[in-house]
Amino acid sequence: MEAATATAPGRKFEKVVQILDAHQRDRTRLVPILQAVQEEYRYLPEEVMTLVATSLGIPPARVYGVATFYSHFALEPKGKYVIRICDGTACHVKGSQDLVDALQGGLGLGGARKTTPDMMFTLETVSCLGACGLAPAMVVNEDVHGQVSPAVAIEILDGIRRSEGM
Helix, strand or coil: CHHHHHHHHHHHCHHHHHHHHHCCCCHHHHHHHHHHHHHHHCCCCHHHHHHHHHHHCCCHHHHHHHHHHCCCCCCCCCCCEEEEEECCHHHHHCCHHHHHHHHHHHHCCECCECECCCCCEEEEEECCCCCHHHCCCEEECCEEECCCCHHHHHHHHHHHHHHCCC
């Protein structure tokens, strides 16, 4: 038991070290490094950003600046399924807020809380998904759904839950 505890901190960052090595610890590859780290953790933990900065020989503020500049990066943990609802003009006019309301109700989310306690779902609104012809549009991880009604949004959510045995 003590031996496992002694090696746990090293193992915590093992994957980050592998990612850094895969990118030859090249500071010009900061964005792809952060993308790979986020793919592994589902967000960018502060201690990992500090490790990346130290390993690349750059100030932690630069890593944080890149992580906060690009909306793709998250500084808070996200669920296994990230649901993005477009609220651009076309989607908004065609009822995207109704999708948000239905999914918030279906997930028990509201206010500042965007991720379910079980870390299964995160619900976000975005300014544009680039799918105006499919308005209102919704993306679940990488799967695009167009002309979604609140009922269809709940069906998609229920399908995910069934596939997860929930």
